[in-house]
Amino acid sequence: MRRKAVVVLGLTALFGLLLDQLTKELSTNGLTEGHPVRILGGLVHLSLLRNSGAAFSLGSGYTWVFPLVTLVVVGWIGAMTLRLRSVPWAVALGLVLGGALGNLGDRLFRAPGVFQGHVVDMISLFGPYGEYFAVFNIADSCLSVGVVLAVLLELTGRQRDGTRLTKRATASDEPGEKTTA
Known part of the structure; x- marks a missing residue:
């Protein structure tokens, strides 16, 4: 089961990263800053924007911090793969990894320079x-969906090793027990 989970994580991350890079390439070549394209009756607009900060342009003056945080997250996900046996967790971590790598690529390789892109x-x-809402990209979507999925997995007791925490049906406050799911 570990191998399957790691493969799912890798493929999910790769899919998210490639889709993010494709949409960024199409956007930088096909959109012009200041000239948004309205689609779906105005529900969505395609507006080219270059963001030095995080969501809602927070931390714009600290662009160099984001790649460092991303490298820590990538390292943590790498360490998690050693015990990973859960396909749902593989999807969640794969989405986070793909999104993190997509935005890391921009921070490293786009203007104005390395660690400040x-x-x-x-x-x-x-x-x-x-x-009404922050302008975002596919990497941001992958990150958000992956984090929400991870929170839901935690709240439902699903563990990265494939087990599931269950609450005993007794009146005592003993901690839940692990079962394989």
Whole structure:
């Protein structure tokens, strides 16, 4: 089961990374900053934006910190693969890894320079310039969905090693026991 989980993690990360890079390439070649494209009746706008910060442009003055945090996250996910036996956790971690690597690539290889590159964002909901929600990219979506999935897995007692925590049906406050699922 470990091998299957690691393969799922790798393929999920690769898919997220490739989709992110493809959409960024198409956006930088096909969109012009300041000229959004309205689609789906205005529900979505494609607006080319280069973001030096995190979500909602937070931390714009600290662009160099984001690649360092990403490297720590990538290392942590790598360490998690040693005990990974859960396919749902593999999907969650794969999404986080793919998204992290997608934005890391921008931080390392895009202008204005290494560890200070601006992330390419292009998806704006309900308005062309992020008036109602942050402008984001596929990597951001992968990260968000992966983190939400990981939180749900934790809340439901699913463990990365494939076991599941269950609560005993007694009146005592003994900790839950592990069972394989």
